[in-house]
Amino acid sequence: MRLVIARCQVDYAGRLTAHLPMAPRLLLVKADGSVSVHADDRAYKPLNWMSPPCRLTEEPGVWTVRNKADETLVITIEEVLHDSSHELGVDPGLVKDGVEAHLQELLAAHPDTFGEGWTLVRREYMTAVGPVDLLCRDAAGGHVAVEVKRRGEIDGVEQLTRYLELMNRDPLLAPVQGVFAAQQIKPQARTLATDRGIRCVTVDYDALRGMQRDDLLLF
Template sequence: MPRVRLVIARCQVDYVGRLTAHLPMAPRLLLVKADGSVSVHADDRAYKPLNWMSPPCWLEEEPGVWTVRNKADESLVITIEEILHDSSHELGVDPGLVKDGVEAHLQELLAERPDTLGEGLTLIRREYPTAIGPVDLLCRSAEGGTVAVEVKRRGEIDGVEQLTRYLELLGRDPLLSPVVGVFAAQQIKPQARTLATDRGIRCVTVDYDALRGAERNDLRLF
């Protein structure tokens, strides 16, 4: 069974590829996931790593140096001065994210009316599987292109990051590529909208009550 490896080490990190980046020597968490990805974390910034290499990639370990490479000939070179902790764990099959009632119902409603998200949009499948979990809705545009939709009650940066990862994986399938993204939520924070726009992801603010066919109190005269 695939294992997740956690290493706490005093290290420096150099990324060489489309751009270069350097992290000076300091204690950090190195996370090697079962999907082959390697990420470097500090004790802040919540979920977001300082640097990382997404799969498909491979790790070459030599004394004092880890080198992570991908097919694009990019590399993440981790120079290790001291290892403070090294352990591996089997996490098993993850049951996936359990959405709250509103978010789950919102996804159902949008699956029934995908044209709410764009004229001519039709549903291919709900919960379309990827290697890192299912994308909420996979749709077809009026022009025949593939559209991946991530549905949230509140649209925040982590939702945009999640959709970005889905788009990367779906785009590798020649039967689906090219794949564009739609980030749909009842409310979308300005920072999330800015990040989505920068990544070519279209944002749609959804009226949950209107989708349910509920009466709008603010439209009543009495």
């Protein structure tokens, strides 16, 4: 990965045009060929970028990035304040935190959490775009893909949607329903899941672990 901090202006030409006036910015060039331009705000979101496959051509004071669609990102550099490269190696990928991993393990041991007569077929059922946390059968014998999160957000619903699209192409599995299970599910994620026919289940982690609640309940 290459990190360049420079005073620069940026001009994009393609499906539309965009211009960033001269200012200090971070230019990020990744090993996958992508080039992105960042300001000191907006969290992780770049001001402008070019996704791979693309080609970076460097000339004195000017970077030109061009992709297969012939879109261009021209970065005019007035002054370079920092320029360094770092070899990050192969990323091991996202590892679930202890609570989320244990939650998946508990739900695998207790598939009847989702309904009477449910059984587990397999944990980490592999698809072409990654493993589904749990593959189950409901009481009627139908396949159900279950995505387990500690906190349910829109990204998790999108992830499960991709799994379902692939699994429903397999005649040995289809039709496959989806369940989005989490300790907390954000309203936006619940709305999106419902719109896509995915059932949401809020899971009580402590109850699954067999722990009694400290607070007093009226009912």
